[in-house]
Amino acid sequence: MLSMFPSTIYSVQARKCVRALKAIQRARVALPASFFPSLLHKDPNGRCCSSAPIPRITSHYTIYSRDKDPRWEGVDMQRFVDEADVVIVGGGPAGLSAAIRLKQLANRHEKELRVCVVEKASQIGAHTLSGACLEPSALEELFPDWKERGAPLNTPVMEDRFAILTEKYRIPVPMLPGLPMNNHGNYIVRLGHLVRWLGEQAEELGVELYPGYAAAEVLFNEDGSVKGIATNDVGIAKDGSPKDVFERGMELHAKVTLFGEGCHGHLAKQLYKQFNLREGCEPQTYAIGLKEMWVIDEKNWRPGRVEHSVGWPLKRNTYGGSFLYHLNEGEPLVALGFVVGLDYTNPYLSPFREFQRWKHHPSISPILEGGSRIAYGARALNEGGFQSVPKLTFPGGALIGCSPGFMNVPKIKGTHTAMKSGMLAAEAIFSKLTDENLQSETTGLHVPEYEQNLKKSWIWKELHAVRNIRPSFHSYLGLYGGMLYTGVFYWILRGKEPWTLKHCGLDSAQLKPAKQCTPIEYPKPDGKISFDLLSSVALSGTNHEHDQPAHLTLKDDGVPVACNLATYDGPEQRFCPAGVYEFIPLESGEGMRLQINAQNCVHCKTCDIKDPSQNINWVVPEGSGGPAYNGM
Numbered sequence: 291m292l293s294m295f296p297s298t299i300y301s302v303q304a305r306k307c308v309r310a311l312k313a314i315q316r317a318r319v320a321l322p323a324s325f326f327p328s329l330l331h332k333d334p335n336g337r338c339c340s341s342a343p344i345p346r347i348t349s350h351y352t353i354y355s356r357d358k359d360p361r362w363e364g365v366d367m368q369r370f371v372d373e374a375d376v377v378i379v380g381g382g383p384a385g386l387s388a389a390i391r392l393k394q395l396a397n398r399h400e401k402e403l404r405v406c407v408v409e410k411a412s413q414i415g416a417h418t419l420s421g422a423c424l425e426p427s428a429l430e431e432l433f434p435d436w437k438e439r440g441a442p443l444n445t446p447v448m449e450d451r452f453a454i455l456t457e458k459y460r461i462p463v464p465m466l467p468g469l470p471m472n473n474h475g476n477y478i479v480r481l482g483h484l485v486r487w488l489g490e491q492a493e494e495l496g497v498e499l500y501p502g503y504a505a506a507e508v509l510f511n512e513d514g515s516v517k518g519i520a521t522n523d524v525g526i527a528k529d530g531s532p533k534d535v536f537e538r539g540m541e542l543h544a545k546v547t548l549f550g551e552g553c554h555g556h557l558a559k560q561l562y563k564q565f566n567l568r569e570g571c572e573p574q575t576y577a578i579g580l581k582e583m584w585v586i587d588e589k590n591w592r593p594g595r596v597e598h599s600v601g602w603p604l605k606r607n608t609y610g611g612s613f614l615y616h617l618n619e620g621e622p623l624v625a626l627g628f629v630v631g632l633d634y635t636n637p638y639l640s641p642f643r644e645f646q647r648w649k650h651h652p653s654i655s656p657i658l659e660g661g662s663r664i665a666y667g668a669r670a671l672n673e674g675g676f677q678s679v680p681k682l683t684f685p686g687g688a689l690i691g692c693s694p695g696f697m698n699v700p701k702i703k704g705t706h707t708a709m710k711s712g713m714l715a716a717e718a719i720f721s722k723l724t725d726e727n728l729q730s731e732t733t734g735l736h737v738p739e740y741e742q743n744l745k746k747s748w749i750w751k752e753l754h755a756v757r758n759i760r761p762s763f764h765s766y767l768g769l770y771g772g773m774l775y776t777g778v779f780y781w782i783l784r785g786k787e788p789w790t791l792k793h794c795g796l797d798s799a800q801l802k803p804a805k806q807c808t809p810i811e812y813p814k815p816d817g818k819i820s821f822d823l824l825s826s827v828a829l830s831g832t833n834h835e836h837d838q839p840a841h842l843t844l845k846d847d848g849v850p851v852a853c854n855l856a857t858y859d860g861p862e863q864r865f866c867p868a869g870v871y872e873f874i875p876l877e878s879g880e881g882m883r884l885q886i887n888a889q890n891c892v893h894c895k896t897c898d899i900k901d902p903s904q905n906i907n908w909v910v911p912e913g914s915g916g917p918a919y920n921g922m
Contacts, residue, residue, distance in 0.1 A: 347847045347886060349530035350839040352909055361531040369520060370540045374404040374498075376719060377518050377544035379505040379557060381409030382418060383481075383705050384691025385550035386488040386497075387432055388712030393495035395720040403723070405497050406542060408521060410504035410893075412914035414489035415482040417893060419581060419669045419922040421613050421627060421702060422481040423447065423473055423596055427748075428709035433491065442487055445478040445618040448594030453653070455601040455612075460653040469781060470700035470756055473596050478615045478625070480921030481705065504910035508557050508564075509541060515734030516686030518543040519557070524912050528837050545735050546719050550691040550712060553670045554895040556909055558693045565684040573796045574674040574695055575760075577610065578896045580645045580867055581627035581668070581922060582826075586661035591622035598702075603647045606768035608634045609760075612648055613702065614657070624657070629702070631673060631763075632797040632900050636807045637861040642668075643812040646820035655819050663821065666829040667922045668867035668894045672697045672704070674793060676750075676757035682741040686734020690715050698752055700759045700776065707749050714747060715740045755785025764794045801902045804859035823869045830892050831918030832868065834911050840888035841911040842870060842897060849905040850884040858902055860884075865900045868892045892917045 348354070356362040376392060378385045389405050396403035411417035426443065429436055436443070450473050454461040465472055489499055506522035518541060525536035549558050554576065562568050593616050600611040609631030617623045628645035649655060672678070672695035679696070682689050690711045697704030718740035722728060730736070744750060762775035779787050794800065815821050834841075844850065854860055855873055862871040868890045873882045893916045898908040 345847070345883060347850075347884060348840065348844045349528065350841065350843045350909065351526075351530065352907070353843050353845065354530060356530075359530065365532050365536065367538060369538050372406075372540060372542055374406045374542060374544045375723060376403070376405045376546050376548065377542045378405065378407045378548045378550060379519055380550035380552060380555070380691070380693075381407050381411070381414045381489060381499060381501065382485060382550060382552055382691060382708070383488065384693075384708040384712040385409075385548065386414075386485065386492050386712070387428065387709040388548055388550065388690055388716040389492050389497040390432060390488065390495060391713045391716035392720055393492070393497055395717065397495065399724065401724055403720070406544075407492070407497060407499050408503045408505050408519065408542065409499065409501045410910055410913055411916060412502050412918065413486070414499060414501050415485035415921075416501075416918050417916055418482040418485045419579075419667045419917075419919055420481040420705060421579070421581070421615065421625065422479050422484075422705060423613075423615060423703065424477045424479045424481070424484070425701075425703055425706040426475075426477060428706040428713065432709065432713060439491065440487070442483045443477040443479055445594055445616075447473040447476045447478060447596050449592065449596065450474070451595065451597045453597075453599045453601075455599050455648075455651055455653070457602050458652060460599070460651075466781065468784070469776070470698065470759070471598060471702075476596075478594070478596065478617050480617070480619070480625075482919050483921040502914040504913040505551075505557060506539060506910050508547075508560055509543070510564075511686065511733040513732050514685065515732035515736070516547050516561075516684065517734060518547055522910055522913055526838055528839060530839050533837075545686075545723065546737060547687040547734075548712070548715055548719075549687060549689050549693055550708075551693050553672050553692045553695075554899055554908075555693040556898075556907075558689060561684065561687070561689070562680060565681070567680040567682075567684065567689075569681070571680050572674060572677040572793050574672060574678045575793050576632045576797055576896075576899050577629050577671045577673050578632060578641050578865070578867065578894065579627055579629045579669055579671050580642060581625060581666070582663055582829075583665035583922070584624050584626065584658060584661045584663050586622050586624055586657060587659070588622045590657045590661075591624070592616045593618035600769055600773070602651065603644050604630070604769075606770060608636075608639070609763050609769070609772075610644075612654075614654070624661075626654075629671065632670070632865075632896065633794055633800045635800050635802050636810065637801050637804050637858040637902075638807055638809045638864065640810070640812065640864040642823055642826070642867045643810075643864075646815055647812060649819050650813070658819050663829065665920065665922060666826040667917055667919055668892055668896070670895045670899055673699050673760055675699050675760060676753040677761070677790060677793060679753070682744065683736060683738050685732040685736040688715050688719075688737060688740050696749060696753065698756055700756050700780075707752065710747065710749055711744060714744050714749075718743055756780065757785070758787065758789070758791045761791035761793050797899055798902050798904050801858055801861060801900075803857050823867075827868050827890050827892070830868075831920075832890060832892050832916060833918070834889040834891065834915035836889055838912055840886045841909050842886050842888055842891065843907045843909055845905050845907060849903050851882055853903050854901070854905075855882060855884075862897055862901060862906070865896055867894060867896065871897070
């Protein structure tokens with residue numbers, strides 16, 4: 291509804307909104323009346339500005355209840371129920387580390403403990419994407435003998451390079467000891483392969499892994515504590531009706547449920563509201579990271595080299611940078627990528643096209659010439675750091691990993707902190723579950739000891755030390771102000787300055803109206819170094835069952851055209867790294883409509899974060915859908 295928009299936007303855009311909605315109304319002739327919900331758009335004072343019917347885009351049951359849909363009458367909605375001691379949502383580094391530590395403790399103390407992990411990807415590691423330059427501290431705590439066990443850490447960092455880029459030049463910056471970007475002692479890894487290996491270790495210890503099952507709903511006990519989760523229903527047609535093969539999801543109940551969904555988890559969003567977990571902390575801020583894998587000419591290959599850069603092609607007031615890692619995996623392989631802070635202001639900016647442009651820099655393109663691109667993917671990253679960490683525990687559950695946001699932003703590393711958070715949660719839960727004198731006030735166990743122990747750990751110390759580096763970017767000097775702050779205050783004071791800087795607010799609120807910004811002219815991809823979006827998505831292996839409701843749901847189907855397109859020139863068609871959102875002309879030729887290509891979605895969550903109207907709500911598709919990354 292337009293009531294979510296400030297009056298300044300409404301006063302400028304109201305007439306455009308009405309015209310767009312009337313154009314949509316004129317285009318309805320070929321569709322049944324049942325396809326058009328009645329959507330009343332109102333101004334900030336509650337006055338109706340249009341009652342024009344809007345073509346329905348969203349058919350998902352989270353928006354349109356099945357209770358009132360006659361097509362669902364008589365359908366058996368009973369779920370099978372199973373019980374476990376601990377259920378973990380998300381088979382990533384945090385979730386698997388928690389599961390492993392729980393079983394290690396149970397086996398050591400000869401206790402029976404049932405631990406189940408549900409993962410929406412078809413295989414463990416198939417949705418995992420990271421740079422990834424791994425700091426091995428948490429892995430060494432989890433498995434001191436990881437080398438003997440064959441962990442896939444094949445490339446120790448041998449060389450560290452950092453630079454500021456201009457359009458034509460590369461300005462080297464010395465990598466001083468103690469700076470957060472120094473990678474001495476770290477490993478370049480293919481994180482999906484490491485996660486797969488962690489899954490194998492978990493199964494050997496007796497953890498039950500369920501890939502291909504997406505956790506779609508949080509379940510609650512009568513006393514309000516978390517009871518567990520329900521997996522997604524399958525066999526629902528695109529129009530929201532049940533197919534003949536419809537099958538209800540199952541319920542997994544537990545004494546404690548750990549939520550390790552990764553950045554911007556859709557269940558975690560519900561928990562923040564249910565238990566007011568974000569009270570007292572700043573809003574989370576984010577970036578989008580785009581990545582490619584290349585096989586290059588062997589003469590350009592430097593196994594163990596780590597390169598980072600800031601500057602071109604981004605303006606100084608847009609946070610971001612690049613990475614290029616040379617892996618030692620038996621062939622001349624490099625991982626390269628680009629990160630753009632989602633607090634950018636120009637709606638014409640395309641992170642994907644900035645990435646493609648960056649590859650043509652004179653210091654980058656010679657490395658790639660003659661090579662071949664073999665993989666592509668994208669993922670949102672938490673960048674709020676210390677100031678944005680929410681309350682982590684609540685009756686019946688806890689948040690772990692990237693979901694609450696333990697990424698060390700200047701290091702561009704969060705795997706080691708995610709793993710450690712899962713281990714700390716497991717240790718506190720095991721102690722509670724085996725306490726013979728335990729008296730719980732709620733049905734679901736509350737384990738505040740996890741948060742207390744985390745704040746005593748090296749995670750908290752590490753995040754506190756770098757807390758001001760990302761917010762320092764929000765000054766007139768932008769990029770250069772952030773670098774100056776890092777050099778003066780972090781390197782000299784070691785993060786012990788007595789102040790804590792604030793972030794600028796929600797990323798979704800930072801876009802300026804299109805009329806205040808200059809369109810960005812991007813060069814056409816050459817098909818050798820730079821590429822178009824759809825051929826890139828094809829390399830991600832992304833696939834969803836086509837005949838299912840779009841999991842990119844809209845709270846109001848009229849907002850994209852009436853507000854996002856009218857005010858911001860449809861930024862969703864540029865910030866999405868997978869071509870999910872398109873504005874296309876109506877058949878009448880008058881006006882536009884939004885088309886959602888949900889089968890392209892790589893599950894990055896950027897749309898849910900950056901949408902200026904906060905109208906998009908990402909929910910899980912049918913299990914096994916999404917990208918099929920191989921060691922990204």
